[in-house]
Amino acid sequence: MIVIDRLCYNSGLRYVNAMEKFVFSMLTLLLCVSSRSIIAAILVLLVTGTLTVEKGGIPLLCYLKLITIPLVFLFLSISAVLINISRTPLDAFAIPFGSFYLTGSVQGLLWGVQLISTALASVSCLYFLSLSTPVADILGVLKKLHVPGLITELMLLIYRYIFITLRTASAILISQSSRLGNKSLHTARKSFVAMASSVFVLSVRQAGAQYDAMEARCYNGRIQILSEEHPAKYSEIFCIAGFEVFLFVLIVILKYKSSI
Amino acid sequence: MIETILKAENICYTYEGEKSPALDNLSLNIHRGKKIACMGSNGSGKSTFFLCCNGILRPDSGTIYYQGVPLNYSKKGLLSLRSKVGIVFQDPDKQLFSASVVQEISFGPLNLGFSEAVTRRKVQDIMDKLGITPFAHKPVHALSGGQKKLTAIADILVMEPELIIFDEPAAALDPLHTDLVHDIIGKVTEHGITVLMASHDVNYAYEWADEIFIFHEGRLLKSGSPDEIFSDDTLLKTASLKPPLILSILKNPDILKKKGKRYYSQ
Known part of the structure; x- marks a missing residue:
C-alpha cells in the first residue's frame, strides 16, 4: 500500500491528465474482461505493463512482485476449475487415486489459462492506474x-x-x-x-x-x-483512442473466427 | 484608546465526565494588534480556552465577546466568527486531512466562498510566502514534521483572519523550523493581525510578547508585560515557570563565573 503510493508519486506518468489515464485503464479493463480471449489479454498485459515500467519508470522487479501478489489467489481459485475428481479419466491428465482419478480436460485447461490471463491483464490495468495517478x-x-x-x-x-x-x-x-x-x-x-x-x-x-x-x-x-x-494532450488522446479501437476490432475478429 | 478584539467574561467549561473544570471563571481581554503569549503548565486550560474563542466549545456559563458583541452560536454566526478567528493546532496530523498540500490549503478559502480561480491564486501566494512551493506536489503523509507545520500555518493564514491562535507552534520542531515558524509569526503581527500564542518557551515569550497571560488551573493567574510577569517570583513558582535565561544571568552573574570562565575572564 505504502509502496504503491510512493511509486505512484514518483511515476513519470503522474502529470499526465488524470481523466486520460482513468478512461484508458477502465476502457481497456472492460474490453479485456468482456473479450474472454487469451490473445487480447496478453496484448493488454504487455501494453499496460510496458507503459507502467517504461513510461512510468517503475522498476521492473517491483512491478513483477506486485503482479505476482494476485497470482497466489488466482492459482488457488483456478485449481477448482482445472482439477476434477471422477471415476473416469479425462483427456488432459489423470492421476489415479484409489478407485478415483484426479483428472482434468483439455478444455478445462484452456479455460483456466484464459481465466488467469484475463485476470492478470485486468489487474495490470488497475496497476497502471494506481501506479501513475x-x-x-x-x-x-x-x-x-x-x-x-x-x-x-x-x-x-x-x-x-x-x-x-x-x-x-x-x-x-x-x-x-x-x-x-x-x-x-x-x-x-x-x-x-x-x-x-x-x-x-x-x-x-x-x-x-x-x-x-x-x-x-x-x-x-x-x-x-x-x-x-494537468492539461490533456491531443497526441495522447489520439493514441488511447487508437489503441482502444484496435483492441475492439481485434476482439471482434477473434470472436468472429471462433464462431465459424 | 486600545480596541478590545476579544473579551472573555467569567467563562466556565467542564469536559463531559470530568470532575474538575477545565476553565474556571476565566476573564480576560485581548487587544487588537497585540502579541500575546499564553503560558502555564499542561492542563491549565489554554487549549480549552482557544477552542472557546473559535466557537468549537461553548462555555457552560459566562460570555465571550468578539468586538464587543457576544458570540452567536447559530450556524451563520459561527461561520462568520471562524472566518475572523483562526487556530493553528498543536499537532499538524490532527489538522491536515487532505491528500495533497494544495488541496489542504484550498479547504479554508473555498469554505469562505471564494471562487476556484481566486482560491488557486491565494493558495499559490501563501505557498510562495511560506516557502511551501518546493514540496507542494508531495502527499501530506510524506511531509516532514516541519513541513507539516508550515502547511498547517498556511491553512489558516490563507483565510486571512483578524486573530490567529497558535497552539504551541514550536512543539516538536527542530531549531531550523522553530526559527522559520517564529519568523512567520513575526511577519503576521507586522500586518496588524492579533496573535495569541501558547508557548512553554520563556525565552521566546520574553523577547516576543507584548503581553503575557499566565493560566493556572483554568483561571487567569495574572496578565501583564513580560517584565511584570517575570519579576514576580511567587507567580512564577505557582505556575511552575522558570525565568528567562537572560534574566537569571542578570540576577545571578555568578553562573558565568562557574560555567563560562573563558568568557568571563575576557
Missing part, C-alpha cells in the same frame, strides 16, 4: 463523473487515515518490541491485542480532534477542495 487526482476524476460527494469525501478521509493509522500502529509495535513485548508467542499475542485496541481508541480520538480542526476552518458538511489539473 495519485488518489487525490482519481478523486478529481470521480468528482467530474458526478460520483456523489459523500463517496469521494469518504475515500479522501479513508486514504488519509490509512496512513495515520498505520503510523500509529507501527509506532506502538516498535515501542512494544523495544520493551521485549514480542519475547514469546504468548506475549506477542498479548501485545498485538493491546496494540489493536489502543489504535482503535487513538483513531476515535484523532477523528474527534480532526473534526474540531475542520470546524475551525468553517467546515459546513461539504469538503470543498481544489483538484489539481
Whole structure:
C-alpha cells in the first residue's frame, strides 16, 4: 500500500491528465474482461505493463512482485476449475487415486489459462492506474463523473487515515518490541491485542480532534477542495483512442473466427 | 484608546465526565494588534480556552465577546466568527486531512466562498510566502514534521483572519523550523493581525510578547508585560515557570563565573 503510493508519486506518468489515464485503464479493463480471449489479454498485459515500467519508470522487479501478489489467489481459485475428481479419466491428465482419478480436460485447461490471463491483464490495468495517478487526482476524476460527494469525501478521509493509522500502529509495535513485548508467542499475542485496541481508541480520538480542526476552518458538511489539473494532450488522446479501437476490432475478429 | 478584539467574561467549561473544570471563571481581554503569549503548565486550560474563542466549545456559563458583541452560536454566526478567528493546532496530523498540500490549503478559502480561480491564486501566494512551493506536489503523509507545520500555518493564514491562535507552534520542531515558524509569526503581527500564542518557551515569550497571560488551573493567574510577569517570583513558582535565561544571568552573574570562565575572564 505504502509502496504503491510512493511509486505512484514518483511515476513519470503522474502529470499526465488524470481523466486520460482513468478512461484508458477502465476502457481497456472492460474490453479485456468482456473479450474472454487469451490473445487480447496478453496484448493488454504487455501494453499496460510496458507503459507502467517504461513510461512510468517503475522498476521492473517491483512491478513483477506486485503482479505476482494476485497470482497466489488466482492459482488457488483456478485449481477448482482445472482439477476434477471422477471415476473416469479425462483427456488432459489423470492421476489415479484409489478407485478415483484426479483428472482434468483439455478444455478445462484452456479455460483456466484464459481465466488467469484475463485476470492478470485486468489487474495490470488497475496497476497502471494506481501506479501513475495519485488518489487525490482519481478523486478529481470521480468528482467530474458526478460520483456523489459523500463517496469521494469518504475515500479522501479513508486514504488519509490509512496512513495515520498505520503510523500509529507501527509506532506502538516498535515501542512494544523495544520493551521485549514480542519475547514469546504468548506475549506477542498479548501485545498485538493491546496494540489493536489502543489504535482503535487513538483513531476515535484523532477523528474527534480532526473534526474540531475542520470546524475551525468553517467546515459546513461539504469538503470543498481544489483538484489539481494537468492539461490533456491531443497526441495522447489520439493514441488511447487508437489503441482502444484496435483492441475492439481485434476482439471482434477473434470472436468472429471462433464462431465459424 | 486600545480596541478590545476579544473579551472573555467569567467563562466556565467542564469536559463531559470530568470532575474538575477545565476553565474556571476565566476573564480576560485581548487587544487588537497585540502579541500575546499564553503560558502555564499542561492542563491549565489554554487549549480549552482557544477552542472557546473559535466557537468549537461553548462555555457552560459566562460570555465571550468578539468586538464587543457576544458570540452567536447559530450556524451563520459561527461561520462568520471562524472566518475572523483562526487556530493553528498543536499537532499538524490532527489538522491536515487532505491528500495533497494544495488541496489542504484550498479547504479554508473555498469554505469562505471564494471562487476556484481566486482560491488557486491565494493558495499559490501563501505557498510562495511560506516557502511551501518546493514540496507542494508531495502527499501530506510524506511531509516532514516541519513541513507539516508550515502547511498547517498556511491553512489558516490563507483565510486571512483578524486573530490567529497558535497552539504551541514550536512543539516538536527542530531549531531550523522553530526559527522559520517564529519568523512567520513575526511577519503576521507586522500586518496588524492579533496573535495569541501558547508557548512553554520563556525565552521566546520574553523577547516576543507584548503581553503575557499566565493560566493556572483554568483561571487567569495574572496578565501583564513580560517584565511584570517575570519579576514576580511567587507567580512564577505557582505556575511552575522558570525565568528567562537572560534574566537569571542578570540576577545571578555568578553562573558565568562557574560555567563560562573563558568568557568571563575576557
